[in-house]
Amino acid sequence: MCPLTRAFFARSVHDVAPELIGATLLFNGVGGEIVELEAYHHADPAAHSYRGRTERNAVMFGPAGYAYVYRSYGIHWCVNFVCEQEGSASAVLIRALAPRTGIATMRRRRRITDERLLCSGPGRLCQALKINGSHNGLALDAPPFELTPRAAVPAIVTGVRIGITKAAEHPWRYGLAGSRFLSKPFKPE
């Protein structure tokens, strides 16, 4: 099975995003199946890169296949996978995982037992995988990251993005249909 290489990410975010649903994300051997993510690109007013390069979002302006980690609301960490080509400043925000391996570790880090809440949100999954600002800019095709493509094409649902106020109407949220681990349910069509 071919790994998810930099070439995989060096395409339009809107192509990459749905193909990542169902893929497995491990960080230091802990993680699970990606069930929810959102796409952002530089011409998108909701994207961090919209207003140009800053110290925080510099990684988004680099080559595809790297992790952009930022602090949200002063408390939480969120991970993105940088896509497209260098300078296009596009990325997918990983919003939720279905826990698969290292569940006991994630429970300990999150201090909760409900498996459903372990990784169902961008801030939550970073806490469960122990991803923080020191991991900003790491390559996705080398440890501690380990990405495995999905075995089969799953049923995918799309919807509007969550928790943003600008350009909130774009249906750039992707999810695994019927998953119990989504951060919020997708609106029925």
Place this chain on the structure above:
DNA sequence: TATGAGATCAACT
């Protein structure tokens, strides 16, 4: 079920 406050930081006005 639903709203509201608090935590706490970097970018932006």
Place this chain on the structure above:
DNA sequence: GTTGATCTCATAC
């Protein structure tokens, strides 16, 4: 000084 790609806990209905 305000806002934000958030989460948790508390209080109210």
